[in-house]
Amino acid sequence: MTASIQLPRPVPGQRPALCVMVLGTSSGAGKSWVATALCAWYRAQGYRVAPFKAQNMSNNARVVATPDGKWGEIGTAQYLQALAAGVVPDVRMNPLLLKPEADTRSQVVLLGQVDEALSQLPWRGRSLRVWPQIAQALDALRAENDVVVIEGAGSPAEINLHSSDVVNMRVARHCGAHCLLVSDIDRGGAFAHLYGTWALLPADEQALIQGFVLNKFRGDAALLAPAPQMLQERTGVPTVACIPMQFQHGLPEEDGVFDDRSSAGAGQAVHTTIAIVAYPRISNLDEFQPLLQVPGVRVVWARTPAQLAGADWVILPGSKATAADLAWMRSQGLDAAVVAHAAAGKRVLGICGGLQMLGEALIDLHGVDGNAAGLGLLPVTTLFAQEKTVQRTEVRLPALPAPWQALEGMAASVYEIHHGRTAPHTAMQAAGQTVVEAVPGLLWHSPDGVVLGCYWHGLFENQAVLQALWGTAAPSLETVFARMAEGVGRWFQAVE
Template sequence: MPQALRPPARCIMVLGTTSGAGKSWLATALCRHYANQGLKVAPFKAQNMSNNARVVPGPGGVMGEIGSAQYFQALAARAVPDVRMNPLLLKPEGDTRSQVVLMGQVSDELTRLPWRGRSEKVWPHIAAALDALRAENDVVVIEGAGSPAEINLHASDIVNMRVARHAGARCLLVTDIDRGGAFAHLYGTWALLPEDERALIAGFVLNKFRGDAALLAPAPEMLREKTGVHIVATIPMQWKHGLPEEDGVFDSRSTTAGEVHTTVAVIAYPRISNLDEFQPLKNVHGVRLLWARSPADVAGADWIILPGSKATAADLAWLRAQGLDRAIAVHAGRGGAVLGVCGGLQMLGEALIDTAGIDGNAPGLGLLPLVTTFAPAKTVRRTQARLGDVRGRWAALAGVEVAGYEIHHGQTAQHPAMAARGDVAREVAPGLAWQNGAGNVLGLYLHGLFEDEAALHALFGAQADAQVPTLDSVFDRLAAGVAEWFVPSALRI
């Protein structure tokens, strides 16, 4: 149908009684469910708070940032990700402040505004992005944030019921029954909504259920009598749904089964970013992935990874306070493999220099003779490069062409005084990756190394070939689950 004649897309919205109820992965499953019906589908989340971001096209082809969840939802929908799918991204930099990214680009003006002062300024951009997606698609799957019934935030809401009203969305309210209190959460959320917004709730969803469904009675019927809303799905616990994690680190159930040949310890500092890029390591046979918050956590690890950070200097101070700096130095001194990604690369150097007040000054860990200088300009781009003469513990990556993305403040270069003394980092990709002389410490700005099939195969060979499941198979499995778990009428929109 020509776009001019296309009616606005129908919208289904996934709301939650709490954060962590399962909104993101359910929205992802619905994206593939509707795409499998031959419909043109797009995801949408008005505002996302996450330090996990992906680089996608924006207006005029300028690259910008969106939350990782919407990126993967777009892939599930078989759509090209773009910034309209997550027009507002908040990237926490501390307990009381966040960097504001509007339509893919950092907005210093909005970052400086109080939380409630942003709503009316950003709403026109949010509404326009949603309207544009509706004009181009048959279905838009919308994800809410937190709970729609937070009465302290309702008046300035731009992500839950204001979006639902604007789109006339059919809303599903999902709750985590594994936590307990699920029926109270559902009823309380419904009861706190104004009457016109209650009317948009088309069904309740019980998520993460374990046990005998017959034991739920008589609660579902009692809840229907009080609200007029049916429970339209009871979803069994999905311990390993296969999607990258968005907001939290993986638990112990995500470690590998069988014989372990490589233990990878990822430093889990408070402002860790882009942790979802390590998901593929969980799927490589024989790799044990764990999250390290103390020296004991890295003892015995084969690799130590310093991941990205939204607050590099602050996370480096945290790392030192835990004694992890000494543990990493000992590991590296014994020839153990160390990898720094983005902020982790910056930490591995000699110093962080910040005259512009972007991140903070700090001495680095001193494992690479590099210095990072912060500046207001932010690098946001897709990147493809061929790694050069990589040696030592990371030699398997030599000559491998890798693709990924960069999101960082600051530029990193050789420390000039150290170079004058003959201590020079080996630059194995210009402006992108450096290695120490011994070859066991590697730092790079490229996010997504382990998502690159060539890199993963170079590092793990046949073990990587056996990785399961692929993202596409995960999407299809979740879509099949939707057809099984839901009352069919609940998904007609």
């Protein structure tokens, strides 16, 4: 390898900004992670940086302020990329967010706000409607920064979608982006993926691909030769980086659940096993990433009752389709397993959709989510409203019973994204089945504290919460970003 890093350098103060775009040969290639690392690296070089992804399809979302003083949603990846860049997250950084509700239906969030009209349009029918807002958002970021790090989606070679593309090469053409194409070499076939993706692009788009990146490499880098040279002979594109596998990089996975290899405590003695029910429409799973950084804590993604066995905690996370995910839990026998876990006096925590599942019933009068009977662990009911609650807030945790007592009085930064409005079941209350509403409309628990539910996302991302529960904290995001920036300086060099 040579000593010179193979990344373009912007001219400070020159506008519009340089655009560096991270494309992938497939979903899961590592686009989000590489884009985050580049944001951190450009920031470390002293440049003004902003992330951008025209369209993200994910149920992992964060709450940010909008220009008109409201709260809006963007994908978690762009939220973290903004933090890596050292800037305040902005809805322009992810102007279009698609939140899957079923295999053929998504809720469309445009510039932070749900757009019901767009949600009803077919996939290919949206392009003309959304492109002006996407282009305007990108142009605004380019006018304010030295460099914009752009993330693509899926693969730019999805030729069935090329004519309606608003996230890959249409964006690259619009801003003349310096494009890097990333492939997951751990899966095998990386050189074929890189060549095939490049070959399927028209000539003007091929010309925008300035470098190939091999990601998730394990083994002897000397064994790569002569493939990078042969690939460059066929395409004219150099391989500019070989990034080692990063099992414990400290950021949530964008496209799926993490595994034990991602845990900083892997191989250590386990004192707490937390089973998180992984239903099909799980949302905001990224908020549990800090649990992997706590020594002695083991996280299990549970899809069967057997995977709940032996767990100290069960967490019911958020859901984009609460009624449907409840039906899935029943089909797997997980409903009875969760009830049995609580009956044994072991902790059950429900967050957002998980809270709604803990109650007696889900009532949907507007076709938002669906009607369903709950698990009956808390005497509360949830009514789905047409309007979505989206907000960030600072809270101070109230007095809590013994299992959670260590959190009492603690300040925490949290966020809410939900249609549900939850309240005590009045008839059950009158009959003596009580629930403690510790924070009106937001947090409830059983009298003994075994079962607790809240609408607050992000509790475990507060270092003080981890410290109170387990006596230790996770590495800060700034530590993670600094490590990533340092890695870019080593990995983005010419590969021979």
